[in-house]
Amino acid sequence: MASNAVPIGIKKEDALSGLVGSSADTDNSVLNRAPDFLVVILDLNPKAWQRSHGVSKEYSRADAAFQNLKQTLSTTLVFLNAHVAMQHGNGVAVYGAVDGTAELLYTTAPFVHKSKQTDDQSTISACLPFKNMDDALFIQARKLIRGACEELAGGSTRKSNGLVRALSLALCHINQVTALARTTDAQSEYKLNATDDIKKGRQLTSVGFHHRVLIMSVTPDASAQYVPMMNCIFSAQKQGIQIDVCKLLGEDTVFLRQACHLTDGHYYSMPTLDGLLEVLAMVFLPSKSIRPVLMFPAMDDVDFRAACFCHRRNVDIGYRFEDEQAVAEMLRSG
Structure with missing residues (x-):
């Protein structure tokens, strides 16, 4: 017997409107749907990961932090692979943030030198792009964490929050991607000599990216970084860039909640890492174009x-x- 139930997580009116839509409308919506460029900011601060555990012994706390960080990186790679495979043309960039600094770990943007991606290109496989991303992310993250640990062992006392720097770099990276896309489209449009139908078809497929930022944070709020953080939030809001936050292992952050609220993003707090992949897939994987027809956890208590x-x-x-x-x-x- 056929069922008239609406799938969970989809608004009823949107599901009904999709049933009566024509195939022509569906084809046009597919052509009009721009790919997503997702920038992920990983909080790799060793001190924050160790503070997130209530173990009394220092060595036990460090070992638990390392295992959780390794699990988070592996889960994030699965999420990034799913994002890239969701739609042809989807792009991704990953920044790592530690105390006082942030670095680009991986990006699919063409203006970045290839040596930044990975040093091992020997494997021949149909899934080579996924392997390259996995290898590059692990190698660069390990270098960044090792450098941060060496600075801590040497008595470094950086007080600035690396997440603010990473968010600033992410917005600059998105701006570069947008400028490059506009330049490429303008040059291609100038050289294009075809019929109006071909021009219209090309216009539908080269509408640029929908940009999003996902912050996976462990570090608590730093009131000293209020001004630069709010400057980044207002800049993202002005450019129409959504900021999503997945808060891991700790108390909620006031500033990141404000970032999600002001940029129409989603905030989800996880006291443990159990079910992290499910949360990433259900809350943060849907693209910007499909989010209006989905229902997400409400975010009412914004400070x-x-x-x-x-x-x-x-x-x-x-x-x-x-x-x-x-x-x-x-x-x-x-």
Whole structure:
């Protein structure tokens, strides 16, 4: 017996409208759907991963942090492979963030030198692009983590948050991809000499990328980074770039929740790593074009408190200086 039930996670009105749509509309929507360029920011801060465990012994805590970090990297690779395989033309870039710095681990953008990808090109396989991405991500992440651990062992005391730097680099990377796509399309359009039908067909298939940023964070909020973080958030909002956040192993972050809310992204907090792949696939894998017809977990409890410039902490009540454009904590007399 046939069932009229609507699939879970899809709005009923959208499912019904899809049943009565014509095949011509479906073909046009496929042509109009631009590929996704996803930038993933991995929080590789060794101190944050160790603090996320309540083990008393230092060696046990370090070993548990290493195992969880390795599991997270493996799961992220599966998610990235699924994203690349979802649609022809999908692009991806991965940034790693540690204390005070961030580096590009892998990207499919053509303007990056090939030596940045991987050093091993000997394997001949139909899945070579996936293997190259896996190898490059593991190699570059290991170098970044090793360098961060050596700095910690040497007594380095960096206080800046690498996530802010990684987000800034991600937005710059997206801007480069967008500029390159516009230049390529303009040159191709100038050289194209065909009928109007061919031009229309090409116009439908070269509409550029839908850009998204996914932050996989372990590090807690740093009030000292409030201004640069909000600058990045407002820049992404102005460019129409969605910021998604998967908060791992720790308390929720106020600033990243604001980033998701202001850019129409999704925020999901995971107290453990159990089911990480399922969360990545169900919440963060759907493209920007299909998200309006899906139902996601609501994000109602957004904390819009600002950070005090003097005391470096979030405040409930404050006032703004006209000249300095700063938020200061209100001092109350007894």
